[in-house]
Amino acid sequence: MISSISGIVKSISLNSVVVEVGGVGILIQVPNRVAISLSAGATASFHTYLVVREDALILFGFTDLIDRDFFELLLSVTGIGPKVAQAILSGSDSATIATAISSSNLKTLESFPGLGKKGAQRLVLELKDKVAGFASKNANKSLSLGNQVENALQGLGYSAKDAASMVSQVLSSSGKENLSSSEILKLALKNSGKE
Known part of the structure; x- marks a missing residue:
């Protein structure tokens, strides 16, 4: 693969x-x-x-490993194929969708193209217990640290897209979940060869 x-x-x-x-x-x-x-x-x-x-x-x-993992989780739902899963992730990020699923917010889920009322109910039924990690405080902490590092990289002259890519690459590496923003910044610069 x-x-x-x-x-x-x-x-x-x-x-x-x-x-x-x-x-x-x-x-x-x-x-x-x-x-x-x-x-x-x-x-x-x-x-x-x-x-x-x-x-x-x-x-x-x-561009985000969390979104790819959430895409795979969506594919595990009966009746959700890759195109519908992609359409769902086109509407919002995985943390927002996971929060809607865990809080059984059918109105939000029904707003995604290709889902409808029955699809939204099926998402809640099959994924409510599985999405906690995507909507957890740790995921939000990682994202906010990532945003801090992206802003720092932009201050150093990197474009927003390059900064996001560099941070995503560091955060997606295994064993990098508990890094501080300065450690993430150092690794991002090291990976780019400009430390």
Whole structure:
């Protein structure tokens, strides 16, 4: 399975991007909120999930590891396929969706394209006990630390997209959950080769 891809964004459409890696353009399906945040010619990193079909191999990508993990959790729900899961994550981030599921907020869930009333009820029924980690304070703490480091990197001259990618890369590494913002910043700079 292909778990991540980094390369130069060659083209962007509403729900997909083409990323060039080693001279090969790879089509990656992304939530539209991710596509909107990218620019052609910039370097980007994606955490990916490969869907194997009889007639196609489809790669879904996320700039945040938490969103990719949540995408996989959504796929475990009866009747939710990759396109609907992608549409759900296009509407909001995983923490907001997880909070809506854990609080049984059907109105919010029904607002996502392709879900409807029965789909929202099924999400709550099947995932209510499984989404606690996505809506937990630790996830929010990680995100706020990440935002602090992104702001610091932008102050050092990195673009918002590069800063987000650098922080995401550090936070997605195993064993990096309890780092301080200064440690995350040092690792991000070290990984970029500019420490």
